Amino acid sequence: MQSLQEKASAWSGVDQADAFAIDESNLFEKLGLQSFINLSTNFYTRVYDDEEEWFRSMFANSKKEDAIQNQYEFFVQRMGGPPLYSQRKGHPALIGRHRPFPVTHEAAERWLQHMQNAMDESVDIDQDSKVKMMNFFRHTAFFLVAGNELKNQNQNNQVACKHGASKPAEE
Amino acid sequence: MQSLQEKASAWSGVDQADAFAIDESNLFEKLGLQSFINLSTNFYTRVYDDEEEWFRSMFANSKKEDAIQNQYEFFVQRMGGPPLYSQRKGHPALIGRHRPFPVTHEAAERWLQHMQNAMDESVDIDQDSKVKMMNFFRHTAFFLVAGNELKNQNQNNQVACKHGASKPAEE
Numbered sequence: 001m002q003s004l005q006e007k008a009s010a011w012s013g014v015d016q017a018d019a020f021a022i023d024e025s026n027l028f029e030k031l032g033l034q035s036f037i038n039l040s041t042n043f044y045t046r047v048y049d050d051e052e053e054w055f056r057s058m059f060a061n062s063k064k065e066d067a068i069q070n071q072y073e074f075f076v077q078r079m080g081g082p083p084l085y086s087q088r089k090g091h092p093a094l095i096g097r098h099r100p101f102p103v104t105h106e107a108a109e110r111w112l113q114h115m116q117n118a119m120d121e122s123v124d125i126d127q128d129s130k131v132k133m134m135n136f137f138r139h140t141a142f143f144l145v146a147g148n149e150l151k152n153q154n155q156n157n158q159v160a161c162k163h164g165a166s167k168p169a170e171e
Numbered sequence: 172m173q174s175l176q177e178k179a180s181a182w183s184g185v186d187q188a189d190a191f192a193i194d195e196s197n198l199f200e201k202l203g204l205q206s207f208i209n210l211s212t213n214f215y216t217r218v219y220d221d222e223e224e225w226f227r228s229m230f231a232n233s234k235k236e237d238a239i240q241n242q243y244e245f246f247v248q249r250m251g252g253p254p255l256y257s258q259r260k261g262h263p264a265l266i267g268r269h270r271p272f273p274v275t276h277e278a279a280e281r282w283l284q285h286m287q288n289a290m291d292e293s294v295d296i297d298q299d300s301k302v303k304m305m306n307f308f309r310h311t312a313f314f315l316v317a318g319n320e321l322k323n324q325n326q327n328n329q330v331a332c333k334h335g336a337s338k339p340a341e342e
Contacts, residue, residue: 016261
C-alpha cells in the first residue's frame, strides 16, 4: 500500500525532495512576516469570492480573518519563523484538522489555482521562493487528498452497512 | 464544542503555553542528536518489552528500529533541529498517522509512563529540558486521544447503523 507521502508525490507530480526544498533556506527570514500576511489575504479573498459555490461553501463556517491568520501562522512556523500557529492552536495536525472537509482532487486543484493566482500577484516574494513554495503547496494539497481518502474508507464502510440493511435506522 | 487543543489541555493538565515551552529555546542545539537517539531507543526498548500485550501489540506491525528512527527524527525536527522527519516521510500529520491505532486515555498514560521511565534514565538531558519535554509529550499524547475520538465518532455511527438494521450486511 502506498504511503500518504507516496500518494502525494504521485498525484502532485512533486517529489519529496522538491516539496521540502522550502527547508533549504529560511524563507521566513528572507521574506518577512508581512509577505506571508499579504499572500494569505490575497488567497482567501479569492477563496471567499469564488464563483464556484461547492468550493466557497467549504469555508463558510470560518471567518475570513480567522482563515487568513490560521494559514499565515502555519506558513510562518513551517518556513523557519516563530511557532505562531502552535502557540495559539497546538499541533498543525494537517490531516486531522482538515477532517471536516471533502479534500478531493478537484478541491486540491482549485485551492492551488487560487494560490497560484495569489502568488502571481505577490510583489514581496522572489521567483525562486515562489517555485519552492508552490512545490510545497502542491505536494501538501495532495497529501491532504490522500488523508481524505483514509476517511472515505470509513464512510464507504458505512454505506455498505446501510445498503446491506433491509431497514436502515435513519431512513 | 471543545477544540482538539482544549481537550488536550483539559485531559493532560498541561496548558498550551507549558506544552509548547519547548519552543522557548532550541533544545536540539542544547542536547544534540545523540540524546534524542538514546531517548527513543530507551523508550521503544520498554515499549517492545511491555508485559501488557494490549499495548505492545499496537507496535507489532513496525520494526523497532523504524519506530525509533521515526520518533527521534520527529523530535529533532520539532525541537529546533534539521527537518529529518519531513525529508524522509513528509508532514508529521500526527493525528492522521496515528489513525490506525486505538489511542485511548489508557494508552496515552502507558505511553507516557514508558517515556517518563526513559527520561528518568537519560543522563544526556538536563532537568529543565526534561520538564519541558514531558509537558510537550503529555499534552501531545492527549491531543492524539482527542484526535482518536474524532475517529470513533465515525465508528459509533457505524455501530448505530448496524443496531438499527434488522438484517445487517456482514452478520
